[in-house]
Amino acid sequence: MASFQDELGTLLRGVDAIAALGAALKLHALGADPHPDVPLRTALQHLVPSGVEEVDPKTAGFLSKLIIARLAEAQDFLAKPDRGPGWSQVVSPLMHAMGEASRMVPHHMHALAATRPGLAAALRGRMLDVGTGIGALALEALSLEPTLQVVGLDIWPEALAEAEARRRESPYGDRLELRNEDVTALTETSAYTLAWLPTPFMPRPVAEAALDRLVVSLQPNGWLVTVTFAIPADPAGAAIGRLRLLRAGGYPWTAEELSGALQARGLQEVEAIPLGPTIMFIGRR
Ligand SMILES: C[S@@+](CC[C@H](N)C(=O)[O-])C[C@H]1O[C@@H](n2cnc3c(N)ncnc32)[C@H](O)[C@@H]1O
Incomplete structure (x- = not known):
């Protein structure tokens, strides 16, 4: 041994x-x-x-x-x-580092939109970026689509201050609105064509409450896009994967659980798309 x-x-x-x-x-x-x-x-x-x-x-x-x-x-x-x-x-x-890494997310969305015209249209409308952090994902999304408007929400003042500095310096900053707001307190209805929710950074009850609010915040035919970290099947990989998610403040959703949570809220065309270390989920209102 x-x-x-x-x-x-x-x-x-x-x-x-x-x-x-x-x-x-x-x-x-x-x-x-x-x-x-x-x-x-x-x-x-x-x-x-x-x-x-x-x-x-x-x-x-x-x-x-x-x-x-x-x-x-x-x-x-x-x-x-x-x-x-x-x-x-x-x-x-x-x-x-996590903000910079999340710049990849809008590129994944655009890759999926290549074969899903409804999602492509949503990416040209008004997007809600939940957990906008330092605003890196939001500014990357804006750089890819000239008509897109983004509202970024976060509850972390330090990150929002950095996001605001980046917004001011960016050529796309005039299309980004930043708000210190908890997603579970969102009251808007039919306001967005696309909503992004990063579940690995919120406990399950918060993610469930967020999904309730986000579905209502979407326009009819609007798209919800969310993600979880993929948990490996082997016992050691699973234990480390759960450790990572729980320490980040998240919950180790299975693909079935998270797809089910979207379907239970009436979303259509729900898909779970494996992307290496993460699984992305999409669904249409
Ligand atoms: C890893 S960061 C996202 C990085 C971001 N995409 C960027 O470009 O910097 C996840 C964010 O979710 C935020 N968050 C967690 N719970 C939240 C909630 N209930 N409402 C809004 N934001 C929340 C955290 O404060 C954190 O900034």
Whole structure:
């Protein structure tokens, strides 16, 4: 049986490998080379024999941000090992890293919209960005669609202050409205063509209350888009996946549970779409 030290050594190799992969993806996105004295390509030949060059540079940039966010999450755990569940006490590098990683979300929505004309129309209308954080996802969505308007809600003043600074500096900022508002207190009706809800950062009762409010806030034929982290099937992966979700303040939804929660609120055309480490859910009012 492997000793504790042996197991630790194996796990640490995974940390080194993911950092090397993130570095290679970042360099590929920038069109830059590793330092000639750092044998990154040789190391990667063992990790990803197909090479990161197969990934298009834009996607490589998003994937490197995803890795940066996961490592920032790990650092947050080590910096505050005894903190309880929730998001508003996270260290500032994680707030930024998770915001930057979430820029990928509007691109996933647009990819799905390519074969769903109703969703494409919704992405040209008025979007509610629940948990807008530093506003990175909202500004990315605005950059993709010139007619889109976004309302961003959050309850975290530190993140909203950063979002406001970014809004002012962005060429798309005049189409973004930021509000310090809890999604469960939303009272608008038929106001949005699309609503985005990131469930991994809210307990189940909050997510359920949010879904109640969001369905009413959508225009007829408006789309709800939500997400959960995919929980691996093996016992160790499942335990770590649940740990991550619960520490972030979320609930480990199964795909069936979250699809069911959308259907129970009368949404049509509900789909669960696996996207690597996450599962995205869509449904039409
Ligand atoms: C990971 S962050 C989202 C990152 C964001 N997309 C960005 O671009 O920065 C999740 C956000 O959900 C917010 N949140 C959690 N519960 C909320 C609630 N009940 N109402 C509104 N926002 C909430 C948190 O404060 C946090 O900023």
